[in-house]
Amino acid sequence: MERLLALWIETLGEERPDGSTLRDYLAVLDALMVLCPFTEPVRLGLLVLPVRAPSRFFGGETAVLDAVRQNVRDLIGCEPSLGVADGLFCAELAAREGVVLPVGGTEPFRRSQPISVLGRKDLTTTCRRLGLHTVGSFADLSPAHVAERFPTPVLELHRVARGELGELKTQRDATLARRLRMERGETAAASEQMGFFGQRGAGDDRAQAAAYRVRQRLGVDAVMVASLRGGRAPEDRASLVPFGSPEFPMGEAAPWPGQLRAPAPAMTLRHRVAVQLIDQGGEPVRMGSRGLLSAEPRSLLFSNHVRHEVVWHAGPWPLVERWWAIDRRRAHVQVVLAHGEAVLLVAELDRWWIVGVYD
Amino acid sequence: MSSFRPVTLAKSRMLPLGEPWSALVPGGGLRRGSTVLVQAPPGSGGLSLALSLVTESSAQGHWCAVVGVDDPGVVAIADLGVDLRRVLFVPRPRGAWAESAADLLDGVDLLVVRAPSRASHGVARRLVDRVRERGTVLITLCEPSAPWPLPVDLSFDITRSEWATSARLDARYLTVRVGGRGEAQRSGEHIVVLPNRRGRAAAG
Numbered sequence: 001m002e003r004l005l006a007l008w009i010e011t012l013g014e015e016r017p018d019g020s021t022l023r024d025y026l027a028v029l030d031a032l033m034v035l036c037p038f039t040e041p042v043r044l045g046l047l048v049l050p051v052r053a054p055s056r057f058f059g060g061e062t063a064v065l066d067a068v069r070q071n072v073r074d075l076i077g078c079e080p081s082l083g084v085a086d087g088l089f090c091a092e093l094a095a096r097e098g099v100v101l102p103v104g105g106t107e108p109f110r111r112s113q114p115i116s117v118l119g120r121k122d123l124t125t126t127c128r129r130l131g132l133h134t135v136g137s138f139a140d141l142s143p144a145h146v147a148e149r150f151p152t153p154v155l156e157l158h159r160v161a162r163g164e165l166g167e168l169k170t171q172r173d174a175t176l177a178r179r180l181r182m183e184r185g186e187t188a189a190a191s192e193q194m195g196f197f198g199q200r201g202a203g204d205d206r207a208q209a210a211a212y213r214v215r216q217r218l219g220v221d222a223v224m225v226a227s228l229r230g231g232r233a234p235e236d237r238a239s240l241v242p243f244g245s246p247e248f249p250m251g252e253a254a255p256w257p258g259q260l261r262a263p264a265p266a267m268t269l270r271h272r273v274a275v276q277l278i279d280q281g282g283e284p285v286r287m288g289s290r291g292l293l294s295a296e297p298r299s300l301l302f303s304n305h306v307r308h309e310v311v312w313h314a315g316p317w318p319l320v321e322r323w324w325a326i327d328r329r330r331a332h333v334q335v336v337l338a339h340g341e342a343v344l345l346v347a348e349l350d351r352w353w354i355v356g357v358y359d
Numbered sequence: 360m361s362s363f364r365p366v367t368l369a370k371s372r373m374l375p376l377g378e379p380w381s382a383l384v385p386g387g388g389l390r391r392g393s394t395v396l397v398q399a400p401p402g403s404g405g406l407s408l409a410l411s412l413v414t415e416s417s418a419q420g421h422w423c424a425v426v427g428v429d430d431p432g433v434v435a436i437a438d439l440g441v442d443l444r445r446v447l448f449v450p451r452p453r454g455a456w457a458e459s460a461a462d463l464l465d466g467v468d469l470l471v472v473r474a475p476s477r478a479s480h481g482v483a484r485r486l487v488d489r490v491r492e493r494g495t496v497l498i499t500l501c502e503p504s505a506p507w508p509l510p511v512d513l514s515f516d517i518t519r520s521e522w523a524t525s526a527r528l529d530a531r532y533l534t535v536r537v538g539g540r541g542e543a544q545r546s547g548e549h550i551v552v553l554p555n556r557r558g559r560a561a562a563g
Contacts, residue, residue, distance in 0.1 A: 203420070203421070203422055203468075204422075206422075206465065206466045206467075207422040207445070207447065207466040207467055208466070209465070209466055210424075210447070210462055210463045210464075210465050210466020210467060211447050211463075211466065213462040213465075213466075214447075214449055214459045214462045214463060217455060217458060217459065217462060218449070218452060218453070218455060218459060222449055222451070222452070222459070223447055223448070223449055224447075224448040224449070224450060225443070225444075225446070225447065225448070226431065226433040226436070226437075226443045226446065226448060227433075227443055227444075228433065228434065228437055228443070234432060234433075234434040234435070237433070237434050238432065238433030238434055239433070240431070240433060240448065240450075243447065261527070262435075262438050262554065262556065262557050262558030263435065263438065263528060263530070263531075263554035263555070263556070263558045264432055264434040264435040264438055264554075264558060265432045265435060266406045266407045266410070266431075266432045266435045266436070266554075267406065267428070267429070267430045267431065267432050268430055268431075268432040268433065268434070268435075269430045270429075270430050312522075312524055314524065314526055314527045314528065315527075334527060334528050336522055336524070336528070339400075339402075340402075340403060340520050340521065340522070341401070341402035341403065342402075342522055342528055342531075356432060357402055358402070358404075358407075358528065358531070359401070359402050359403075359404065359405060359406040359407065
């Protein structure tokens, strides 16, 4: 579970009728995004960010906490309550108490909480009658007994209590992201495809009608529209969403250093194809931890044993992003095969996939 | 006195082509109602070529649709100069590629189609008739092993495809035979760069 810093801002927890709550919340979110781009809006009054990476950058968790506190104070003039713990569930509780749990301190903290923090009245009442007053005593029940006695949603709470799940479903406000976009002025109407000079022309209506006809024939996700978003690899930057879906394209405003340069593959595979790269001696080529290949690739082997000779390759270009998460370590390699076909490969933990074809 | 008829300019019957095609194609554009064939072996640039034919029209506000291209490379398409806001993708039309294409003909100005298997004569005939009637441009993308069953107005045949490389893939040189009916018959073989270092199409 990721170590998280949660901010609980009391004054933003209740929505004021003049709409200033959302405005202030957005200002705080934007400021924290500068400190850490992985900051997430959870619900009004509550924000959360992974603390490990920024604390390396700022030189310790205390420095991050100070920076966050200073930012919030400057922006809205009130003191946030900060807490650090593993997982969103405990991070919120820690924030409400204003405690920074040491590494490994989350488990005893969670177990000592009263049962009511799980937020279900029937569960609280029943457990209290059974003499189970803390989250820890509830966690010690076997899942089978819990499933016998309680409805299914409680099983999820039980998993949270045992520390198998990091957060409660009820913690996040699903409508918040949309409301923040509206507050930013990115109304839902802006996601509609606009015609020349931003007006909808007759051509747009015709195209829309045609898209609806195909959708009726083949199903709702048959017609897709594309947009670009930020990212380094071509397969990350492409966003293909069903036509008419309310999803708002992220836009490409920010520069992305280390972006794979043009030309990009004309096909980026939605389901990447597992392959093997083989060297001269018939051994699989591996991506070393220093971003070098173990040997020159000589052939590409598909899972159905079809083999293609590799005549040229370039790379690897490691993607250094959230490098502390081991499964995020990726590298790209371009390969030209014997009959002139060029493909883009990605290596992840010593395994290879085709992600794009330069058709 | 003869009755008045609305005047249609020759220009409005043409959809514009971008560089380098405008110099290589008779009339410098795609005639509305015509069928264009792009024929290439798999993986040798056929998709890029077909998409490069719609860039200029797309930039000028025409809608286009791409049917039967399973996994469109959105970044490459945007790099080519296609305006993504006016492109509809039908990546997996399954058995109904011809029907989907016919549905879309009423709504878009250019239609790129890659049939999942060899198109039958009857299906192709109906589609081409509909294209002529609606004044759309049909760009059909075929492999030499599954050719388009009808004669076309304009054809682009990739005969050779070669990558120029440095420390990475730089550019691809395509040898393209341009042909077709009427004026297009006299066209010849050309070398184009597609994609070049910026992901666009350029003269060789």
